[in-house]
Amino acid sequence: MTSISAKFRGVALGLLGVLWLAGPSHAAEVRVMISGGLTAAYQALVPEFEKATGNKVLTAYGPSMGTTTNAIPVRLERGEPADVLIMVGYALTDLVNKGKVVAGSQVDLTRSPIGVAVKSGAPKPDISSVDAVKQALLAAKTIAYSDSASGVYVSTEMFDKLGITEAMKDKARKIPATPVGEIVAHGEAELGFQQISELKPVKGIDIVGALPKEIQQITIFSAGIATVSKEQEAGRALIKFLASPAARDAIIASGMEPISADGAK
Numbered sequence: 001m002t003s004i005s006a007k008f009r010g011v012a013l014g015l016l017g018v019l020w021l022a023g024p025s026h027a028a029e030v031r032v033m034i035s036g037g038l039t040a041a042y043q044a045l046v047p048e049f050e051k052a053t054g055n056k057v058l059t060a061y062g063p064s065m066g067t068t069t070n071a072i073p074v075r076l077e078r079g080e081p082a083d084v085l086i087m088v089g090y091a092l093t094d095l096v097n098k099g100k101v102v103a104g105s106q107v108d109l110t111r112s113p114i115g116v117a118v119k120s121g122a123p124k125p126d127i128s129s130v131d132a133v134k135q136a137l138l139a140a141k142t143i144a145y146s147d148s149a150s151g152v153y154v155s156t157e158m159f160d161k162l163g164i165t166e167a168m169k170d171k172a173r174k175i176p177a178t179p180v181g182e183i184v185a186h187g188e189a190e191l192g193f194q195q196i197s198e199l200k201p202v203k204g205i206d207i208v209g210a211l212p213k214e215i216q217q218i219t220i221f222s223a224g225i226a227t228v229s230k231e232q233e234a235g236r237a238l239i240k241f242l243a244s245p246a247a248r249d250a251i252i253a254s255g256m257e258p259i260s261a262d263g264a265k
Contacts, residue, residue: 027054028234033072034086035064035148036179036198037112037221040254041247042086049241055234063148064088068177076100082226083235086242088149089220096224105225105236107243110256112219114150115196116208117184124208125191130215134162136191143172144180144189146198151175153217154193161215181205195219196255220259 034042039061046057060080062070064087072087073095085092085101089108095101116127116136125136137143137159145151151174159165159172175183181202184192192199199207210216223239225232241247243259251258 027056028231029056029058030083030231030234030238031081031229032057032059032084032086032238033075033080033082033226034059034061035072035088035221036061037088037148037195037219038086038110038197038242038251038254038256040197040201041110041250041256042242044250044253045242045247048246049238053234053237055238057238063146063177064091065149065152066147066176068147070177073100076226076228081228081230083229083231084223084238085226086221086223089222091149092222092224100227101224102227102229102232105239106222107224107239108220108222108259109242110197110221110251110258112195112197112221112256113210113216114154114193114219115199115210115255117181117192117194117199117202117205118190118208119184119187120204120206122190122206124206127208127211130162130212133211133215134164137162137164137172138167140190141171142189143168143191143193144175144183145172145193146180147174147176149219150194150198150217151180157217158211158215200255221256 050057060075062072062075064072072085092101092106096103118124126132127136145154159168179198179202180192180194181199183189185202185204196210223242225235229235248258
């Protein structure tokens with residue numbers, strides 16, 4: 001299979017051209033705020049972007065929503081610098097409406113399904129059907145879900161669809177900021193629910209699989225330019241790369257489906 005680096009060569013000149021057309025050539029520092037869903041693919045791809053452009057990417061991590069100190073909306077409110085925001089699509093749209101993201105700069109990058117994880121070596125429950133998931137949840141003593149998009153869905157919609165909201169109240173808990181997989185790996189929850197792309201990088205867990213399609217919720221991860229950006233052209237070039245065919249293999253390997261193949265506008 002062609003390596004990411006080899007595929008990247010085909011778009012590298014195009015990215016450099018974008019920067020050249022923007023004005024005098026200079027090495028830019030591109031500041032990125034990113035939520036967990038795209039992290040694994042992003043960390044594999046950013047060195048390629050830096051190598052081709054000479055730009056330096058500075059990254060801050062945090063949830064797409066919520067009130068924790070590292071949540072992306074909270075970071076922006078306290079005035080942290082940012083050029084590119086990569087986060088849950090509807091949360092990015094909310095920031096557009098609040099004037100925090102340049103209107104029209106949003107690019108949908110990936111689709112990410114919710115998966116189920118157990119501690120490494122633990123028995124894997126049957127999750128092949130809606131009823132099987134329900135029975136697994138009822139049998140589990142402790143359950144963890146995220147404080148971002150997947151967790152909002154699991155706690156406010158999925159439990160209700162399964163008719164087990166009351167049964168979950170005393171054993172299912174929201175995990176703020178920390179990856180759910182880490183809670184499962186430490187033995188603090190028998191079952192963990194989060195996007196598969198966020199579970200895959202965590203050591204000490206086994207991924208059981210994705211939720212059945214009848215109760216699955218696909219999260220769209222998108223990128224946009226922050227209105228406070230001082231390096232908009234370099235930021236757009238980064239988004240263009242992440243949305244290009246060169247990024248496809250890394251995105252798929254991280255457990256997601258790429259959306260765009262023609263770059264940012």
